[in-house]
Amino acid sequence: MTATLVDRIGLLVRNADDDGLPDELPGAAVVIEDGRIAWIGRAAGAPDADARIDADGRCVVPGFVDSHTHLVFAGDRSAEFEARMAGRPYTAGGIRTTVAATRAASDEALLARATGLVAEARRGGTTTIEIKSGYGLTVEDEARALRLAATLTPETTLLGAHVVPPEHAHDPEGYVDLVVGPMLTACAPHARWIDVFCDRGAFTVDQAERILVAGRDAGLGLRLHAAQLAPSPAVRLAVELGAASVDHCTHLEQADVDALAGGTTVATLLPGAEFSTRSPYPDARRLLDAGGTVALASDCNPGSSFTTSMSFCIALAVREMGMTPREALHAATAGGAAALRRDDVGVLRIGARADLLLLDAPSYVHLAYRPGVPLVTVL
Numbered sequence: 001m002t003a004t005l006v007d008r009i010g011l012l013v014r015n016a017d018d019d020g021l022p023d024e025l026p027g028a029a030v031v032i033e034d035g036r037i038a039w040i041g042r043a044a045g046a047p048d049a050d051a052r053i054d055a056d057g058r059c060v061v062p063g064f065v066d067s068h069t070h071l072v073f074a075g076d077r078s079a080e081f082e083a084r085m086a087g088r089p090y091t092a093g094g095i096r097t098t099v100a101a102t103r104a105a106s107d108e109a110l111l112a113r114a115t116g117l118v119a120e121a122r123r124g125g126t127t128t129i130e131i132k133s134g135y136g137l138t139v140e141d142e143a144r145a146l147r148l149a150a151t152l153t154p155e156t157t158l159l160g161a162h163v164v165p166p167e168h169a170h171d172p173e174g175y176v177d178l179v180v181g182p183m184l185t186a187c188a189p190h191a192r193w194i195d196v197f198c199d200r201g202a203f204t205v206d207q208a209e210r211i212l213v214a215g216r217d218a219g220l221g222l223r224l225h226a227a228q229l230a231p232s233p234a235v236r237l238a239v240e241l242g243a244a245s246v247d248h249c250t251h252l253e254q255a256d257v258d259a260l261a262g263g264t265t266v267a268t269l270l271p272g273a274e275f276s277t278r279s280p281y282p283d284a285r286r287l288l289d290a291g292g293t294v295a296l297a298s299d300c301n302p303g304s305s306f307t308t309s310m311s312f313c314i315a316l317a318v319r320e321m322g323m324t325p326r327e328a329l330h331a332a333t334a335g336g337a338a339a340l341r342r343d344d345v346g347v348l349r350i351g352a353r354a355d356l357l358l359l360d361a362p363s364y365v366h367l368a369y370r371p372g373v374p375l376v377t378v379l
């Protein structure tokens with residue numbers, strides 16, 4: 001087994017302070033062994049190792065945890081983006097364009113696209129990624145998407161309830177029957193989570209509850225897209241059902257904020273979607289001040305947020321959502337880990353996964369201070 005010493009770290013950000021070391025440790029070093037953190041402390045006391053990386057005074061932070069992406073798809077919707085920027089509003093209907101292209105694509109093409117996007121995300125510092133289905137919307141196509149996604153990450157999510165597909169347009173309840181029946185049975189072996197797009201133009205709160213309860217009964221963890229386009233009781237439903245995360249949370253009422261602050265459900269904010277649909281951003285400050293747990297994720301998808309860049313999301317959260325740079329970094333790392341109910345990522349402590357980002361900067365503040373600049377190297 002080879003031990004690697006990462007030495008002369010100017011500032012180490014850990015998202016932990018319960019082990020006798022501060023959360024932000026200047027003059028630090030880390031020893032990595034077998035993909036895990038074996039030692040962490042002040043550089044002056046670092047043990048010997050087989051190999052050494054000199055951080056040269058730069059900042060090291062935990063790898064980004066992107067807890068919300070839709071990477072299994074085909075096609076291109078840049079024309080839709082261009083039209084939207086020229087004034088057409090965003091609706092959930094554009095998803096059907098991607099569904100048609102995805103159904104027509106080969107396994108090889110879908111996997112090549114998703115693999116390329118996971119690699120792009122990793123170059124940007126994402127070391128843990130969740131991937132949803134949701135562009136197949138038949139039993140076979142959803143199972144295929146999850147089978148392919150499971151080759152790239154253990155964090156796979158059945159989103160059969162993304163939109164009602166065209167062939168069920170006049171029978172949405174029949175489609176929900178399909179999702180909670182044969183689709184769930186075929187997909188559960190390849191999925192860790194189940195999710196529903198509960199919003200205007202997608203699924204109702206009652207339909208979402210039915211699908212989430214069925215998913216829970218099949219052994220899947222719960223996530224929910226809610227309150228992206230309008231306030232919705234679905235946020236409180238997610239908290240009541242013990243969902244790991246409710247995602248978007250752009251339009252919250254006070255009762256939603258109170259429920260999130262009092263429960264175990266993470267509010268996952270997706271500012272790439274607001275950016276790409278030119279919509280008002282969620283109020284992260286309000287959630288944080290109430291005591292809620294906030295995650296930031298990319299929502300990478302071809303329609304409403306085609307970015308894998310978590311640094312970009314951090315910059316948006318600081319500029320537009322009232323978060324401090326430290327809060328935004330926490331949300332993009334430990335927040336994402338909480339949204340996936342993981343304690344081995346998003347944190348730098350002994351025994352955690354050695355997912356370290358070396359920033360070409362003396363401080364994490366530069367992630368927001370220098371937007372659009374590639375500062376990140378995955379160690």
Ligand SMILES: [Zn+2]
Pocket residue numbers: 068069070225299301
């Ligand atoms: Zn999404």
